[in-house]
Amino acid sequence: MARAEGAAVSATRAGFVALAGRPNVGKSTIVNAIVGQKVAIVSDKPQTTRRAIRGVATRDDVQLVLTDLPGVQKPLDTLTERMQRRVERELAETDVALMVLNAEQGVGPGDRFIARALQNAPCPVVVAVNKVDRLDRAHIIVALQAVSELGVGDEIFPVSARKGTGIDALADHLFSIVPESPFLFDAADHSDLSPYVHLAELIREQVLRRTFQEVPHAVEVVVDEVDTAREGLTIVHAHAWVETESQKGILVGAGGRMIRQIGTGARKELQRELGTKVHLDLIVRVRRGWRGDDALLDRLGFDA
Numbered sequence: 001m002a003r004a005e006g007a008a009v010s011a012t013r014a015g016f017v018a019l020a021g022r023p024n025v026g027k028s029t030i031v032n033a034i035v036g037q038k039v040a041i042v043s044d045k046p047q048t049t050r051r052a053i054r055g056v057a058t059r060d061d062v063q064l065v066l067t068d069l070p071g072v073q074k075p076l077d078t079l080t081e082r083m084q085r086r087v088e089r090e091l092a093e094t095d096v097a098l099m100v101l102n103a104e105q106g107v108g109p110g111d112r113f114i115a116r117a118l119q120n121a122p123c124p125v126v127v128a129v130n131k132v133d134r135l136d137r138a139h140i141i142v143a144l145q146a147v148s149e150l151g152v153g154d155e156i157f158p159v160s161a162r163k164g165t166g167i168d169a170l171a172d173h174l175f176s177i178v179p180e181s182p183f184l185f186d187a188a189d190h191s192d193l194s195p196y197v198h199l200a201e202l203i204r205e206q207v208l209r210r211t212f213q214e215v216p217h218a219v220e221v222v223v224d225e226v227d228t229a230r231e232g233l234t235i236v237h238a239h240a241w242v243e244t245e246s247q248k249g250i251l252v253g254a255g256g257r258m259i260r261q262i263g264t265g266a267r268k269e270l271q272r273e274l275g276t277k278v279h280l281d282l283i284v285r286v287r288r289g290w291r292g293d294d295a296l297l298d299r300l301g302f303d304a
């Protein structure tokens with residue numbers, strides 16, 4: 001990471017930790033467990049994370065900036081090529097790489113692909129074997145053995161992000177290896193997502209919870225306006241973009257039932273987040289091929 005040249009020797013340490021792992025292994029849940037509050041959205045659908053969402057964890061004089069990377073994967077369309085470029089760039093610029101695997105599923109081809117990508121990472125590589133709550137002791141040992149045979153990583157930590165098991169040991173290690181540096185974020189910050197993007201992610205989380213097959217990944221949510229003019233009430237105007245009329249039909253649902261359920265779930269999350277009553281104005285629109293549309297991707301805030 002580039003740091004201010006000539007800065008006085010600081011007593012603080014800080015660094016970027018980039019998470020890499022197959023979709024759904026629990027990267028977002030690990031970020032939340034380390035940061036200690038909800039920053040990254042969590043769902044049981046693969047590829048929930050299209051943007052690098054950072055959590056910031058500060059302990060005394062050490063700070064971790066966690067980058068929740070999308071799964072390393074082969075480029076399929078413009079969006080995934082962009083994701084891939086971003087993964088490579090983040091790895092080149094990070095202080096630590098954290099590879100996450102699913103203990104229950106064991107080591108698969110996707111993990112080997114990522115392990116190979118990380119073998120040349122120019123930084124320490126730490127491995128977390130997640131979801132050990134799903135296994136008994138003997139099977140945890142088998143899983144750890146298989147992971148150590150991957151030959152990647154200086155340290156391997158069995159964890160359950162959901163239960164919090166092993167997270168302290170993992171976090172302690174991460175805190176111990178970041179380099180001397182001034183803090184990269186204010187110690188009170190937990191995430192650098194813009195407020196609008198964060199609200200859009202909370203809405204998208206409700207879409208992911210309620211839709212299946214290709215629909216969840218075809219949906220992008222954009223918050224257009226947040227109106228706080230009224231005391232105790234926030235009005236959020238948002239669009240859910242889909243790629244086809246049939247996806248729109250599914251998202252709206254018979255008689256608008258699906259979009260109403262999504263809206264109700266999202267409103268509760270937004271109210272919890274904003275601490276006011278929320279009126280959510282959520283409109284579904286079709287934009288054909290938005291994944292391949294550079295101009296729209298730019299407008300939505302994806303990096304090239």
Ligand SMILES: Nc1nc2c(ncn2[C@@H]2O[C@H](COP(=O)(O)OP(=O)(O)OP(=O)(O)O)[C@@H](O)[C@H]2O)c(=O)[nH]1
Pocket residue numbers: 021022023024025026027028029030041042043044045046047048049070071130131132133134159160161162163
């Ligand atoms: N049993 C169990 N489930 C977990 C654990 N950690 C995460 N999960 C679940 O696994 C699913 C995926 O978790 P995420 O944190 O969204 O996974 P991710 O790797 O960030 O997913 P993508 O962003 O899609 O790549 C969710 O249903 C989580 O609740 C764990 O330690 N134990």
